[in-house]
Amino acid sequence: MSNNDELRGISRLIVEAIEGVTDIVETQHRTISAVAPPIGRGRGERTGGISGLVYRSIRGINRGVGVALDVALRRLPAVPALTRTSGKADSLIAILNGVLGDHLAAQANPLAINMQFRRDGKALPTDKTALRERLPDVGDRLLVLVHGLCMDDRGWTRDGHDHGQALARDRGHTPVYLRYNSGRHIADNGREFAEQLDRLVDAWPVPIREIVLLGHSMGGLVSRSACHWAEQHGQSWRSRLSALICLGTPHLGAPLERAGHWVSSVAALSPYATPFTRLAAIRSVGIRDLRDGSILPAAMTNDDAQPHRRAHRLEPLPEDVRCLLIAASRQKSSGSGARRPIGDGLVSVNSALGWHRDPSKRFDLVPEARQTCHATNHLGLLSSKDVYHRLRQWLATKR
Structure with missing residues (x-):
């Protein structure tokens, strides 16, 4: 992987992170302004009027910057990756893949590790x-x-x-x-x-x-x-x-993954906590498979929709x-x-x-x-x- 590819991968993640934070803030804004009940479904994730225009502008500018960065880095002369004697950069990439490697692979992010x-x-x-x-x-x-x-x-x-x-x-x-x-x-x-x-x-x-x-x-x-x-x-x-x-x-x-699964499931019951369940859900399908030690395709799951599922x-x-x-x-x-x-x-x-x-x-x-x-x-x-x-x-x- 060249240094250019790593920079492209990092820039994409930053753009996606900004958009994700914007989504959380807007959803919370919408829930509070609509005075939603503490338990149950919220009133939707998007705001209207001037507030909606502001959030849409943030997303538009962010995406535009992301596309421009990606194009610019593609056009730069390829810079070979520096020789890594300590392996610290590779270790950081491995951690990143463990946490959200499924997302990196789905988005064809250059940081996704190939077997x-x-x-x-x-x-x-x-x-x-x-x-x-x-x-x-x-x-x-x-x-x-x-x-x-x-x-x-x-x-x-x-x-x-x-x-x-x-x-x-x-x-x-x-x-x-x-x-x-x-x-x-x-x-x-x-x-x-x-x-x-x-x-x-x-x-x-x-x-x-x-x-x-x-x-x-x-x-x-x-x-x-x-x-x-x-x-x-x-x-x-x-x-x-x-x-x-x-x-x-x-x-x-693994008990820690089961705990994370329950936290995200319970938090989803309240519209005020729902936006933050996206943060709890930032764990890869590989991590979720650890909940029951799943090794077969039939046991794979991509979501936390069934908190009581114990059919492994x-x-x-x-x-x-x-x-x-x-x-x-x-x-x-x-x-x-x-x-x-x-x-x-x-x-x-x-x-x-x-x-x-x-x-x-x-x-x-x-x-x-x-x-x-x-x-x-x-x-x-x-x-x-x-x-x-x-x-x-x-x-x-x-x-």
Whole structure:
């Protein structure tokens, strides 16, 4: 992505933000001036007379400036993106995609991330010869690392540690890192991941003996969705999948997204609060999928219209694949006296372990396939020595 593209993407977002704020102010103006009842529907979103003219003028000028900026930036000579050693700009773009990536993609905003496999912060080629040159350490044991919400491939390196590089050193895996727009539907990302992985396997320079998927947070859901898609469409890589590992993945949903869903649903009951529900609704469909850990297209939803919807069905883990689910807990130990295990700050222990009192709502796994790391938070799963020890030990264990 060139610097010009980034500037165009940012300018579009600024224009859209100004228009959004204008809409909120005008709707609130209309509601107050009409003296609407505290509960129920308001009197519409647009004002009339001089006030309406002012708001229309603001929108018109804003849109005109936006078009002019976009045209001007298109005509400027392309300026290549500066070499990024820290990855801070990429991290900001990843956060932006997590929050409103579906909107960026729908508007063809240059800031929208396109899915690709990467290594050392750079995209991998899809040609066999070019892949061999790019990956001098290429082997027959492929490890694919899938990041979580608002993150990207660089996020796997934390506090000087990278599970992928460590497993390459100790276990001989060849790591590649998926980068994707985490604001899109999980099922959409899962489908595209499956298709791209199929092409990568076909282009791999040596015959692949085994594939291991390692997903953090949302990345575990995207990986499960990809497995489901591959099974349904007979993709060849699925038969070579030997292991699926999920770190802090909200298989049963994320409580913070449920809270955000309820806030926006309740606030919509009052016309005075309705304009501000647009702010509460500024969370991508990817985030909304986390409400119930949805991985299939049938479970996807784009709105908050059904606050009591709890029809989510837990899809089983892929068959004939060794699965390891690791949860993090901020408790120092399992015997800390809490009535229920404390999660990692974002995902509960039970959700990460796919455990529910109702047998129909939990995964059928042997006890050793569910493990909890204590004194660790959600991001700490990426750098924890305890987590890495468990990964290495578990992968070394025969079926």
